[in-house]
Amino acid sequence: MTTLKEIANLANVSISTVSRILNNDNDFIVKDETRHLVKKIAKEKNYNIKSKSKITKKNNIAFLSEISDSNQISNPYFSKLSNTITREFKSRNYNIKYFYLSLISINEIKNDFDFFIVMGHISDNFIKDLIDIKERVIFIGSSPTSVNFDSIKPNFQYAIKQIFNDLLNSKISTVGFIGASSLFKSKKDVYDIYLNERFLIFKAVAQELGMYDAKNVLNGAYDIDDAYNLMNELIDRGDLSQAYIIANDQMAVGAMKALIDKNISIPGQVRIYSFDNTEIAKYSPISITSVDLDIEKMVETIFFAMDSRNSGRDYPIQFSIANTLIKRESTSIDKNLK
Incomplete structure (x- = not known):
């Protein structure tokens, strides 16, 4: 099955450009020849254009971790990371709800949220539970051994x-x-x-x-x-x-x-x-x-990752954030x- 990435490579443009052209984004300014080329390649490759509803803004966010409140108190890094994530999502009018992984079932909530932000390391058993929704999962502060997920961590x-x-x-x-x-x-x-x-x-x-x-x-x-x-x-x-x-x-x-x-x-x-x-x-x-x-840049990268997923990115990225x-x-x- 042809992917947005393949079309982007053939047209020598970004995945986001391909997605916006194929979804007839009228606000997107691009050269006519680029627009025609992308649509031509998509047609030749029999690419199935997803419906517009698939790329609308997604507002419901599940914030997951195995870090207890006591561990956050003893580690100011995770406390600051957690507070920054919550602050930035609320300031952008997202609905964000925190879950302690040991107290929930991923299967019971996976259809209630658009993205799942996972803070810190989590057990392999929980990672297995997230595989089915891997395109909607973003790890921050750690990178799981599985390469199926987006992750954001310090370099x-x-x-x-x-x-x-x-x-x-x-x-x-x-x-x-x-x-x-x-x-x-x-x-x-x-x-x-x-x-x-x-x-x-x-x-x-x-x-x-x-x-x-x-x-x-x-x-x-x-x-x-x-x-x-x-x-x-x-x-x-x-x-x-x-x-x-x-x-x-x-x-x-x-x-x-x-x-x-x-x-x-x-x-x-x-x-x-x-x-x-x-x-x-x-x-x-x-x-x-x-x-x-x-930490501010790490959290900002979450929104970049979400936007690119919403625009059609179909592969995981590991983001490594510079430090001083x-x-x-x-x-x-x-x-x-x-």
Whole structure:
């Protein structure tokens, strides 16, 4: 069966252009020869033009996650992401309703909503439930192993690259990592473990540069207390790295408190890098160098993905959003870096 993508390739135009021409969009301005070419190819390929009702604006949005309220409180990144998604959809007059995946059946609600926004990692069993409606599902903050879905997430490879460039420019030769793994309960009481992508990329880059040392890597939970205890464990082992990359800002605060309690200077003896660039990073007593994951741009990309689906896109896209390393006091003695 001929697809919009095939017609677009043959006509050397975008999929959106093909969709709007074939649906006789009178507001769409395009050269007459382009319009004729697209219709000619569609006719030759026996393309079945969908009815206009299929591409009307869709307003009912289901917002899904396996992230409980307590986990959101302990992870400001997901709290900010959730609030931004809700704010932006409501400001554009969409009806958005939140569902905690463990408490619902996808089959019971799949006909009630036009799109399904899935925040964070979810269990494989839930992913299987979403396959039947894959064209209407958009993951944000994660990318499932299945390639059937649209997904939007930070470009962690670029983030780690920025950190290592700063380390190398500063002549830092040893670096450790304090992170966390995610644990999710499936419907059959089986637990799925998701290793932190930030750690996996860190490990690959550090190994390539000959800077990886497993004894300077620990994983725990996404909270201050756990990071405090993990850094104390590293301190007690002795031979600290010159720098540590921490999975998020909240954990960085706990790790830094452990260093300060043992009179280990930051950044003089140990530099601290983090992720998320939340308010915590800005207003910590020692402000934290952190990667800004650009949540606003991630959420804006949801609407781009929805619009292109509504215009006829029939294949999934994985969107990787650029980010910026914001340098502050935890990696520099320059007091102007706040």
